[in-house]
Amino acid sequence: MTQPPSHPPHSSYSPPPSHPASGPVPASPDVPSASWSSTAGGRPPLLRLPEPRRVPPTDPASVLPEEYLVDSRRDLLRRLIRRSWAAALVLWPLWLCLVALYVLGTSPTFWLLSLLAAIADSSVLRQTTVMMGFSGSGLLFAFLGLPLLASALSLLLLPVSAAWAGRIRPRELLDERAFQRAVSLRAALPLITPSYAVIALLVLAVMVQAPLQWDGLSAGALSSLAMGIGLCMIAQAVLRRVLSAPRLLGVPSPGELERTVMIGPREERHEASGRLRAQDRRHLPPHREEFGPAPVLRALRVTARGWCLWVVPAGLGLAWIVFAITDVVVLFSRMSSVGSWQQQAPAQLPWQLLVISVPLGALTALGLGLAPFAAIRTSRSLRGRVTDLRTHPNWSDRVAVNPWEGAVATRTGIAQAGVVLLAVVVLGMALALAGALTAVGWVWLVLDVLVLVPFVAAAGTWAMRRHLRYVVYGRAGAFMRRRTPWAMVAPLFGTRADRADDPVVLAEIRRRRHAEVGEHGLEPVGPDPDGPTGSAGSAGAARPGGATGAPGVGDEPVGLPDFGAEDTSPSSGGGRKPGHAIPGSTTELRER
Numbered sequence: 001m002t003q004p005p006s007h008p009p010h011s012s013y014s015p016p017p018s019h020p021a022s023g024p025v026p027a028s029p030d031v032p033s034a035s036w037s038s039t040a041g042g043r044p045p046l047l048r049l050p051e052p053r054r055v056p057p058t059d060p061a062s063v064l065p066e067e068y069l070v071d072s073r074r075d076l077l078r079r080l081i082r083r084s085w086a087a088a089l090v091l092w093p094l095w096l097c098l099v100a101l102y103v104l105g106t107s108p109t110f111w112l113l114s115l116l117a118a119i120a121d122s123s124v125l126r127q128t129t130v131m132m133g134f135s136g137s138g139l140l141f142a143f144l145g146l147p148l149l150a151s152a153l154s155l156l157l158l159p160v161s162a163a164w165a166g167r168i169r170p171r172e173l174l175d176e177r178a179f180q181r182a183v184s185l186r187a188a189l190p191l192i193t194p195s196y197a198v199i200a201l202l203v204l205a206v207m208v209q210a211p212l213q214w215d216g217l218s219a220g221a222l223s224s225l226a227m228g229i230g231l232c233m234i235a236q237a238v239l240r241r242v243l244s245a246p247r248l249l250g251v252p253s254p255g256e257l258e259r260t261v262m263i264g265p266r267e268e269r270h271e272a273s274g275r276l277r278a279q280d281r282r283h284l285p286p287h288r289e290e291f292g293p294a295p296v297l298r299a300l301r302v303t304a305r306g307w308c309l310w311v312v313p314a315g316l317g318l319a320w321i322v323f324a325i326t327d328v329v330v331l332f333s334r335m336s337s338v339g340s341w342q343q344q345a346p347a348q349l350p351w352q353l354l355v356i357s358v359p360l361g362a363l364t365a366l367g368l369g370l371a372p373f374a375a376i377r378t379s380r381s382l383r384g385r386v387t388d389l390r391t392h393p394n395w396s397d398r399v400a401v402n403p404w405e406g407a408v409a410t411r412t413g414i415a416q417a418g419v420v421l422l423a424v425v426v427l428g429m430a431l432a433l434a435g436a437l438t439a440v441g442w443v444w445l446v447l448d449v450l451v452l453v454p455f456v457a458a459a460g461t462w463a464m465r466r467h468l469r470y471v472v473y474g475r476a477g478a479f480m481r482r483r484t485p486w487a488m489v490a491p492l493f494g495t496r497a498d499r500a501d502d503p504v505v506l507a508e509i510r511r512r513r514h515a516e517v518g519e520h521g522l523e524p525v526g527p528d529p530d531g532p533t534g535s536a537g538s539a540g541a542a543r544p545g546g547a548t549g550a551p552g553v554g555d556e557p558v559g560l561p562d563f564g565a566e567d568t569s570p571s572s573g574g575g576r577k578p579g580h581a582i583p584g585s586t587t588e589l590r591e592r
């Protein structure tokens with residue numbers, strides 16, 4: 001597939017410069033030149049690529065009407081409202097479970113024993129309700145009214161979802177999967193944010209000793225918190241499926257585009273291939289290894305994404321199991337007046353843990369952010385083994401030609417696991433010196449070392465395999481434009497028709513037409529975009545195939561050559577002589 005390092009590129013091959021920010025997207029510079037000999041082994045290895053050139057950002061004001069995926073933000077909001085029934089079916093059970101977890105969090109084991117005892121005597125359950133600080137009417141409203149009210153308040157954030165999702169720029173995302181993931185995330189996250197906010201406010205209120213049924217962060221409360229956060233994450237994943245891009249926007253899924261590329265009609269394969277994925281211009285290894293604070297923050301961001309996929313689910317499962325068992329031990333130790341486990345399993349978290357965890361957590365986060373760059377420095381010796389700088393979508397193909405990238409990803413995971421392991425050891429020693437290391441603390445330390453540290457390594461490796469280029473260079477959209485018809489999901493203001501009458505849009509149409517015809521000295525033919533005969537909005541709306549991202553390419557010819565003109569440069573407004581102008585009709589031709 002690629003050439004070994006001993007075969008240098010052909011002398012006539014040189015990567016072309018980066019393409020402009022707007023207009024039709026030309027071929028990627030990572031495509032070999034036609035002069036490469038097929039007898040030399042197929043596609044040439046790219047080993048001398050220059051530093052990636054940044055593409056100017058897309059100006060939302062200059063996006064053409066036909067380059068919007070939906071007509072307006074109001075149209076996108078209507079689509080979200082039509083799917084709100086499915087979102088409500090996810091949010092209502094979530095809020096009902098959160099209310100139940102808050103009630104049971106006072107003492108899950110005691111509530112379970114009371115429910116079993118209520119089978120023989122129903123008065124036991126009423127006594128338990130009063131003992132835990134609840135009332136019958138309060139519980140009735142909590143289970144019947146609060147979930148409905150909270151679900152309705154969550155659905156009131158649908159305009160936020162529409163505004164946030166409407167700002168997405170599909171051409172600046174590397175592939176169709178990334179675009180559709182961004183749409184579903186921005187549509188679902190505002191709806192699930194109130195549940196996360198309620199959990200955070202509950203923890204804060206308990207820590208400041210607010211008058212609640214929870215006296216503190218006991219084992220039962222912590223187990224309920226772990227389960228509540230896990231349920232929120234599951235509900236978020238379900239909401240993203242419910243509010244997916246194919247359901248909201250009517251676009252084909254990546255799987256459908258892949259089938260079109262492989263077995264679809266021949267005339268549709270090229271367009272589907274361009275929409276499916278663009279060539280990543282952020283080649284690795286980079287030319288320079290000097291990094292500032294921004295790459296460290298990007299590393300923390302992708303590490304957090306890896307943790308949400310690997311570490312957080314495992315940690316929440318372990319937290320629910322450990323704290324549920326601790327609640328059982330605490331309850332039975334109090335009932336039997338046994339002093340050993342009652343001392344070793346306190347009802348609340350020790351304050352020393354909170355004091356030590358804050359500065360240690362900050363140092364751990366700094367170490368996690370610096371781990372990728374330490375891996376980059378230690379992998380310098382593998383630069384010479386890179387045989388191709390192309391970004392292959394398949395990881396096995398990519399690491400076969402770029403062992404440097406594979407080494408950086410693996411070493412980053414190992415370094416981050418080492419940082420977390422060191423933090424766990426320091427935390428254990430600090431708690432032991434402070435006299436706050438209980439039996440539950442020892443259990444957590446062992447589980448951290450045996451379970452969570454390997455998950456940290458897996459999360460770090462996963463994050464660098466997929467986002468190392470983002471850590472080093474930044475967003476992919478800063479260096480390329482994907483070949484897709486849509487520049488934005490929805491206009492920032494107004495509708496497509498409103499944008500068609502904007503002077504900025506009309507000027508952009510003229511600029512793109514002159515840019516297309518200027519290379520061959522052609523004169524634009526057809527109505528002036530800002531003239532009295534028509535507007536860009538009507539032209540864009542009249543031709544359904546005009547949303548190609550290439551203005552000026554439609555049913556009418558863009559320009560015709562003027563072979564008799566002395567000046568072959570394009571004119572901006574009828575500067576040619578009448579004798580050399582192309583007649584507009586046969587009547588005008590007879591008059592000449």
